Amino acid sequence: MKRKYESLVGRRGKKRALVAIGHKIIVAAYFILLNKQPYREPELHDHNPRKQKKQMRNYLNRLSALGVDVSVFL
Numbered sequence: 595m596k597r598k599y600e601s602l603v604g605r606r607g608k609k610r611a612l613v614a615i616g617h618k619i620i621v622a623a624y625f626i627l628l629n630k631q632p633y634r635e636p637e638l639h640d641h642n643p644r645k646q647k648k649q650m651r652n653y654l655n656r657l658s659a660l661g662v663d664v665s666v667f668l
Contacts, residue, residue, distance in 0.1 A: 595619070 595615055602611035626633055657664050 595618060598618065599611050599615050602614055606614070622633060654664055
């Protein structure tokens with residue numbers, strides 16, 4: 595939830611981010627009580643190959659703009 599909070603703060607501000615995270619906690623608590631199951635952290639999908647490829651291309655473009663010669667096959 596920390597990652598979500600930090601994401602929201604930049605776009606919505608601290609107060610709205612706190613309200614949104616509070617809402618997420620209440621919804622999670624409701625479903626925990628409803629289903630009588632322990633809380634599980636959602637899986638993070640940081641290993642998206644398309645996103646990684648795009649990010650590498652972006653960094654290579656930034657390096658070449660700075661005058662660094664980088665030869666990598668994507």
